[in-house]
Amino acid sequence: MRKTTLAFVVRRLLHLVPVVFAIAAMNFLLIKLAPGDAADILAGQMGHATLEFTEQLRRSFGLDLPLAEQFVVYIGRLLRLDLGMSFIQGVPVLDLIADRLLATVILMVVAIVLAVGVGVVLGVVAARRRGTWIDTVISVSALIVYATPAFWLGLMLIVLFSIVFDLLPSGGMMKIGADLSGFAYALDVARHLILPAATLGLFYVAIYTRLMRAAMLEVYSLDFITMARAKGLSETTVAWTHALRNALLPVVTLAGVQIGHLLGGSILVETVFGWPGLGRLVFDALLQRDLNLLLGILFVSSIVVVIANLIVDLLYGFLDPRIVHK
Amino acid sequence: MSAVIEVRDLSVHFRTTLGVVKAVEGLSFAIGEGETMAIVGESGSGKSTVAHALLRLVPDPPGKIVAGHVRFEDQNLLDLSDAAIRHVRGRRIAMIFQDAMAALNPVFTVERQIGEVLRLHLGLAPDRIAAEVVELLRLVGVPAPEARARQYPHNLSGGMRQRVMIAMALACRPKLLIADEPTTALDVTVQAQVLDLIQSLKARFGMAVLLITHDLGVVAETAHRVIVMYAGRKVEEGAVGDIFGDPRHPYTRGLLEAAKREESEGAFLREIPGTVPSPFEMPKGCSFAPRCPDAFDHCRMEMPELRDVAPGRPVACFAAQGASR
Amino acid sequence: MNILWAFWARFRNNRAAVGGAVVLALVVLLALVGPWLYPVDPFDMVGRPFMPPFARFPLGTDVAGRDILAGIIHGARISLLIGVMASLAATAIGVTFGALAGYYGGRIDDALMRITEFFLTIPSFVLAVVLVAIFSPTVANITIAIAIVSWPSVARLARGEFIAHRDREYVQGCRAIGMPDWEIILLQIMPNALPPVIVVASLTVATAILTESGLSFLGLGDPNLVSWGYMIGVARTVLRVAPWMAAIPGLMILVTVLAINLVGEGLNDALNPRLKQR
Numbered sequence: 001m002r003k004t005t006l007a008f009v010v011r012r013l014l015h016l017v018p019v020v021f022a023i024a025a026m027n028f029l030l031i032k033l034a035p036g037d038a039a040d041i042l043a044g045q046m047g048h049a050t051l052e053f054t055e056q057l058r059r060s061f062g063l064d065l066p067l068a069e070q071f072v073v074y075i076g077r078l079l080r081l082d083l084g085m086s087f088i089q090g091v092p093v094l095d096l097i098a099d100r101l102l103a104t105v106i107l108m109v110v111a112i113v114l115a116v117g118v119g120v121v122l123g124v125v126a127a128r129r130r131g132t133w134i135d136t137v138i139s140v141s142a143l144i145v146y147a148t149p150a151f152w153l154g155l156m157l158i159v160l161f162s163i164v165f166d167l168l169p170s171g172g173m174m175k176i177g178a179d180l181s182g183f184a185y186a187l188d189v190a191r192h193l194i195l196p197a198a199t200l201g202l203f204y205v206a207i208y209t210r211l212m213r214a215a216m217l218e219v220y221s222l223d224f225i226t227m228a229r230a231k232g233l234s235e236t237t238v239a240w241t242h243a244l245r246n247a248l249l250p251v252v253t254l255a256g257v258q259i260g261h262l263l264g265g266s267i268l269v270e271t272v273f274g275w276p277g278l279g280r281l282v283f284d285a286l287l288q289r290d291l292n293l294l295l296g297i298l299f300v301s302s303i304v305v306v307i308a309n310l311i312v313d314l315l316y317g318f319l320d321p322r323i324v325h326k
Numbered sequence: 327m328s329a330v331i332e333v334r335d336l337s338v339h340f341r342t343t344l345g346v347v348k349a350v351e352g353l354s355f356a357i358g359e360g361e362t363m364a365i366v367g368e369s370g371s372g373k374s375t376v377a378h379a380l381l382r383l384v385p386d387p388p389g390k391i392v393a394g395h396v397r398f399e400d401q402n403l404l405d406l407s408d409a410a411i412r413h414v415r416g417r418r419i420a421m422i423f424q425d426a427m428a429a430l431n432p433v434f435t436v437e438r439q440i441g442e443v444l445r446l447h448l449g450l451a452p453d454r455i456a457a458e459v460v461e462l463l464r465l466v467g468v469p470a471p472e473a474r475a476r477q478y479p480h481n482l483s484g485g486m487r488q489r490v491m492i493a494m495a496l497a498c499r500p501k502l503l504i505a506d507e508p509t510t511a512l513d514v515t516v517q518a519q520v521l522d523l524i525q526s527l528k529a530r531f532g533m534a535v536l537l538i539t540h541d542l543g544v545v546a547e548t549a550h551r552v553i554v555m556y557a558g559r560k561v562e563e564g565a566v567g568d569i570f571g572d573p574r575h576p577y578t579r580g581l582l583e584a585a586k587r588e589e590s591e592g593a594f595l596r597e598i599p600g601t602v603p604s605p606f607e608m609p610k611g612c613s614f615a616p617r618c619p620d621a622f623d624h625c626r627m628e629m630p631e632l633r634d635v636a637p638g639r640p641v642a643c644f645a646a647q648g649a650s651r
Numbered sequence: 652m653n654i655l656w657a658f659w660a661r662f663r664n665n666r667a668a669v670g671g672a673v674v675l676a677l678v679v680l681l682a683l684v685g686p687w688l689y690p691v692d693p694f695d696m697v698g699r700p701f702m703p704p705f706a707r708f709p710l711g712t713d714v715a716g717r718d719i720l721a722g723i724i725h726g727a728r729i730s731l732l733i734g735v736m737a738s739l740a741a742t743a744i745g746v747t748f749g750a751l752a753g754y755y756g757g758r759i760d761d762a763l764m765r766i767t768e769f770f771l772t773i774p775s776f777v778l779a780v781v782l783v784a785i786f787s788p789t790v791a792n793i794t795i796a797i798a799i800v801s802w803p804s805v806a807r808l809a810r811g812e813f814i815a816h817r818d819r820e821y822v823q824g825c826r827a828i829g830m831p832d833w834e835i836i837l838l839q840i841m842p843n844a845l846p847p848v849i850v851v852a853s854l855t856v857a858t859a860i861l862t863e864s865g866l867s868f869l870g871l872g873d874p875n876l877v878s879w880g881y882m883i884g885v886a887r888t889v890l891r892v893a894p895w896m897a898a899i900p901g902l903m904i905l906v907t908v909l910a911i912n913l914v915g916e917g918l919n920d921a922l923n924p925r926l927k928q929r
Contacts, residue, residue, distance in 0.1 A: 022769050034785045147909035149861055151868050152883055152901030159894045223428035226383055231443050231494065232415035235408075245433045257771075264776020268865050272887070282777070286784055286869060298781050301774050309772070321433060321478045 008317060012310055021075075023302045027295055028074050034291050037063055083296040088288045093296035096281060101300075103173060104270070104277030108262050110197040115204035116255050120248065122205070123212020127247075128239050130217065138209060145206040150265050154199040154272040161195060168195050171274035196273040200265050204258065208251050215247035222246075249320055256312025260305040329356040329397075330502055330534040331380070331419075336394035338372070338379050341387060347605040349375040349389070351558045357502070362528070362535040364549035364566075366542060366581070370602045372558040373538045377506045380536075381419060382411050398502070417447040420495035424507035426487035430479040436463075436490050437475040443497045462493040466523060485516035492523060499531050506538045521548055542585040546570060554578045557602060557613040560632060564639045574635055574646040576618045612643070620645040661921040668917020674910040678903075682731050685724035693721040693877040701893055713882065713896050714889055723903055726879035729872075730907065733794050734860040740798035741859075742805050742852040749809025750836050750844075754817050764810070767803045775800035779862060783871045790873050793866060797859050808851050812844035846922035853915040857908045864904050879904050 031037075040054060058064050062073060077084070083093040126138040145153075162170035174180070174188050219225065220243060228242045229235075263278075270279030278297055285293040338350040350372040357363045365373045378384045379391055380403065396403040399418065403411065415421075423429040431439060440462060441455040450458060456475070463471035466489040479487055488508065495503055505524065509517040525548060528535055537549055545552055545566065552569045554562040554577065562575040573579045580598040600617035603609055609616055611626040618625065625644055632640040633647050641647065662668060691697060696716040697708065704711040710719035752763040782796040816822060817840070825835050864880030866872060872881045879900040886896035 019769065019772060023773070026769075026773070030781065030785060035787075143912065144905070144909060147857070147912055148905050149864050149868075149880075149883075149901060149908075151865060152897065152904065155883065155887065155890060155897050156901065159890060159898075163891055163894070223423060223425065224431045226378075227421075227423060227429040227491075228431070228442075229383055230381055230415055230421040232412045232417055232446060233442065234412060242431050242434075246431070260772065260774035261776070263774040264779075264865075267776060267780065268868065271869065282780060283869060286780070286871065289784075291785060294781050294784055298773070298777055301777050302772060305772050305774055319433070322480055 009314065012313055016306055016310065019306055020303065023299060023306075024075060024078055025071070027299045028071055030298075031074075031291075031295055032067070037061075078299075083299065084292045086285075086290050086293045086296075088285075088290040088293070093293050096293060097278065097296060097300050100276060100278045100281050102277075103275060104263075104266055104279060107193065107196055107200060107266060107270070107275060107277055108259075110193060111201035112204065112255060112259075112262060114197060115201040116208055116251065118201075119205045119208025120212050120244070120251060122209040123247075123251075124216055124239060124244055126209065126213040127216035127220070127243075128235070135213075139213070142206040142209045145202050146210075148203070150199055150203050151268040151272050153202060154195070154269055157195050157199055158272070168192075170195075171272075173276050192273075192275075196269050196275050199272070200262065200269045203265065204255070204262070207258075208255065211254060212247060212251050215250050216243055219243045219246045245319075249316070252319060253312065253316060256309060256315070259308040259312075260301070263301045263304065328359060330359050330361075331536075332356040332395075332397040333376075333380070334395040334397075336376065336379060336396065337392045338375050338384055338389060339392050340389045345606045348558050348608075349605070350379065353394075353555075353558075353560055355553055355560070355563065357534045357536060359534060360528070360532055361551065362537055362549045363551050363553065364537040364539060364545040365553045365555055366539060366545055367555035368540060368602055370557070370605070371555040373540075373555050374506055376555075377421065377504050377536065377538050380504060381415050381421060382406075383421075413447075416443050416495075416500075417498045418500050419502045419504065420498070420500040421504040421506065422488075422491045422495050422508055425511045426484065426491045427479060429491060430487060432479055435476055435478055436482075440475075440490070440494045440497060443494055447498045458497075459493075462497055463490070465496070466490075466493045466527070467519075468493070484512055485519060488512060488516075488520050489523065492520075492527070496527060496531065500533065502534045502536065503528070504536045504538070507540070508537075509544060510539070510541065517544075524548070542570075542581060554581070557605075557608065559613070559642065560640070561614070561642045562640070564636075568636075568639060574639070574641045575643045576620045576645065577614050580617075580619075614643075618645075658921050662917050665917045665920055667913045668920070671910040671913025671917065674906060675914055678727055678907050678910065679731065681724060682727035685727065689720060689724060691718045691721035693717055693725045695721075701889075703893075704895060704899075710899055711893075711895065714885060714893075719882070719896065719899060722877045722882050723879070723900060725877045726882060726900060726903065727907075729790070729876050729878040730860045730863060730904070733790060733797065733863045734856040737794045737797035737801065737859040737863075738852050738855040740794065741801035741855055742848065744798065745802040745805025746809045746841075746848060748802070748806040749811075750813050750841070752806070753810035753813025754832070754836055754840070756814070756817075760810075763806075767806045770800070770803045773800075776862065776865065779866060780869065780871060783866055788866075788871045788873050790876065793863060793871070793873065796866075797862050800862070801855050801859060805848070805851055805855065808847055809844060812847060813840060816840045816843055847919075850915055850919045850922065853911060853918060857911040857915070860904065860908055860911075 037058070055064075062070065065073075081094055083097070085091070086093050086096060089096065122138050122142075126135045129135050158170045161168045169175070169192050171192075173192050174185070178188070180188050216239070225238060225243060228238045233242070266277060267279035267282045269275070270277045271283040274280065278301065282294065282297055284290075285297070333356070334354045336350055336353040337348070340347040340349055353372075353376060355363065365376060367373045375384065375389075379394075380396055382391070382403065384391060391404055394404060398414070401410075403414065406414070430436075437456065437459045440459045441452075444450045444455050444458055445452075459475050460471045463474060468474050468486055468489050474482065474486070474490075479490075482490065503524075508524070509520055512520060521544060524535065527533070535548075537544070539545060549566050552564065552566055553560050554569070554575060556577050562569065562573070562578050569578060570582065573582055577598070584598055598617060603613060603616065609626070611624075611628055612618070612621070612630050615621040615625040620643075622645070628644075630642045630644050630647070632642045635641050635646055635648075694717060697718045698712050698716055700712055700714050700716040702708060702712040702716075704719070708718055708720065710723065713719055713722070748763050748767060752760040752767075779796045779800050782799065783793055786792045786796075813836075822835060822839060825839055830839075863872075863878065864883070867878045867880035868884040870881075870884060872878050882900040883897050886893065886900075890897060
């Protein structure tokens with residue numbers, strides 16, 4: 001079994017190469033399509049707008065070379081993890097991203113764990129109590145949350161929990177000015193994490209609840225559920241052991257696929273809560289019209305999605321024993 | 327021979343958007359100790375519903391056991407609480423299904439699924455469960471049981487999956503085994519093996535068996551008594567030898583004819599002309615009358631009751647009961 | 652005609668869907684006749700800033716003294732316009748890809764699906780943000796950007812439908828009489844594949860509206876137009892003193908998107924009646 005798993009992983013990794021290449025190509029295309037290029041921006045910043053000077057700059061950046069050559073150079077830089085410079089901030093793009101990446105990852109992981117956890121539980125409960133008021137409340141709530149724009153939800157939560165009831169901080173990752181460390185620091189971050197993670201995750205709770213409910217109902221009609229009952233197992237065991245394990249598969253698949261979606265949502269949520277992650281960085285880049293930074297973030301987030309998809313593939317193979325044996 | 331299980335006036339109805347379906351109507355029978363009772367009928371006769379009803383596995387909604395009494399070990403199974411019936415399921419009465427691939431959970435190992443029953447009903451510790459599972463697999467004739475126990479249902483062949491299901495059913499040495507079409511989904515060669523297995527295990531553990539099937543060949547080989555069902559009702563009952571040698575109900579005769587023709591003409595499946603009536607459009611009078619070669623006017627007006635035409639030979643047919651034309 | 656009547660009867664049974672349709676119709680009405688009934692320019696300063704609702708102005712004024720109700724009405728127009736247009740474009744592209752991939756299979760399918768999967772890998776909202784930032788925020792660009800990130804889901808669905816239908820007997824029969832491929836795809840299979848496509852298209856309108864509001868919240872909306880997301884973005888800094896400025900436009904988005912989702916699900920149930928009993 002070990003050998004097949006290893007081969008499985010290796011095969012998946014090989015699939016990555018053309019995808020990453022395509023992402024790089026798309027990024028390059030967008031760079032080229034953007035009005036003006038690095039030379040224009042720099043020249044504009046310096047205040048020297050003479051055509052000659054701009055042409056000089058262009059040549060020094062290698063921007064007068066044929067596109068194909070430029071692309072090769074671009075790939076080379078990417079392989080060295082060089083995402084270019086943020087002309088506005090005067091710092092390499094990669095540094096800016098690396099600074100913020102962890103905060104976003106923390107936010108996303110907490111949001112997704114919350115979403116899957118709560119969604120699965122609510123879905124199972126709704127399926128078991130199908131037709132009762134519990135089911136109705138859960139299903140209707142899911143419908144409403146699903147239609148709610150995340151950034152607005154965040155603002156309303158701030159109004160409720162920060163303004164009306166002064167329970168939670170309205171933004172940032174930690175208390176400004178307080179010099180905390182160790183456990184107190186972790187606790188402070190956690191307090192600041194609650195609202196943003198809940199906001200980001202709530203949308204997905206709605207999705208997974210409905211999906212889990214539907215999946216459970218489908219599984220309930222299968223023969224091995226009757227068999228489980230015939231063996232004398234209680235309804236609770238049937239639901240939370242036999243049915244859940246099978247119904248979980250589509251939910252996990254979807255969760256994995258939605259990592260990219262989550263990244264997009266984090267732009268809005270981090271902006272609303274001032275959470276110092278990649279999403280907030282996007283907002284800052286937008287304000288400053290820092291295209292290089294934007295494109296760098298696009299590239300990095302695409303790679304993150306690719307890696308996340310790989311992890312989900314492997315996880316799925318672990319959850320469904322039928323898959324690995326292909 | 328005392329009865330292991332006694333069913334009286336069992337009726338199961340299904341509520342659908344098109345009306346009420348009387349899947350089982352007024353069924354009574356008893357199975358003696360160590361006896362194999364077969365229930366035969368075409369699909370739609372209600373035989374599978376009977377099997378599910380005994381263990382209260384009829385999905386409610388849309389189904390409902392509307393009447394009846396099932397006496398087993400001095401209790402009425404239909405009256406028991408949920409906890410009490412769960413105590414019976416898998417432990418005193420076990421059930422195996424037609425399609426083992428569908429009846430086994432695809433994401434759990436064989437050991438886990440058999441072990442569940444051992445843990446739940448016998449309270450065995452995990453280390454003992456592993457050993458017991460291997461023993462059970464060996465008992466039902468699964469080769470290399472230690473390896474097979476750790477595999478998943480899709481790793482096994484159809485026949486082996488059926489053996490696993492039988493192992494699961496026998497884990498707690500039940501008094502009654504309900505087998506719902508146990509061989510229908512299997513190859514002919516494997517069918518014989520599985521039937522032999524059930525027979526030998528039955529003798530070994532002194533089990534009674536309720537065999538649900540549409541295959542008369544299986545009945546002839548394994549059953550002591552037969553009940554013939556049509557459109558939810560029992561139309562004839564008797565010892566296997568009597569039924570096969572001297573069928574009284576026209577439907578039973580038709581089934582036997584069809585089976586004989588199938589054997590002689592090989593693959594050509596000969597059926598009784600006509601079809602089972604739609605449960606929403608039951609004919610007035612005897613439900614079999616539209617297809618019956620012996621039907622006369624009275625048959626179409628009144629539903630025949632079961633009456634013994636010989637000791638222990640109830641038949642529900644006016645013609646068989648000797649009513650004059 | 653009989654099919655349409657049966658469909659309508661099924662749809663009518665679903666009370667939630669009908670409710671959604673009513674609400675949606677009201678929003679559309681608001682967008683269409685609103686500016687005529689309430690001819691206030693959303694960018695005009697009509698009074699003092701921060702006036703609460705139900706005072707002199709039905710929904711109050713915002714941070715710059717602009718009429719909020721006028722903003723809601725115009726926002727409705729923008730959201731619905733962009734939502735519908737983006738969905739139509741995404742559906743057109745997606746169905747084309749899906750139909751060709753599903754019908755022809757083989758290498759064409761591989762190639763088209765590679766492209767589709769690629770677009771599904773790029774985080775959609777991030778890409779939309781980058782596209783609008785690069786090509787400057789106009790209604791057209793925003794619509795195109797949203798269409799670009801939305802078409803892959805439609806393509807996958809369409810492909811599934813065409814794969815299911817291409818081996819059916821009626822298609823084989825058409826091929827046997829020498830019907831050209833384009834006719835089979837367009838005139839034979841497409842009408843059968845349409846129901847689920849319609850459902851996805853309507854749900855795409857909902858996600859398009861959410862995406863558009865997100866973009867304008869971030870400041871990537873068309874600067875010459877007021878949209879609901881823009882109003883929320885503007886109200887963000889004054890949340891403490893005037894929460895209604897953010898609450899009202901958000902509620903409009905919620906109600907509209909919810910209505911569309913309910914209608915979409917109603918369509919789904921009405922167009923694909925699943926057998927509920929064995």
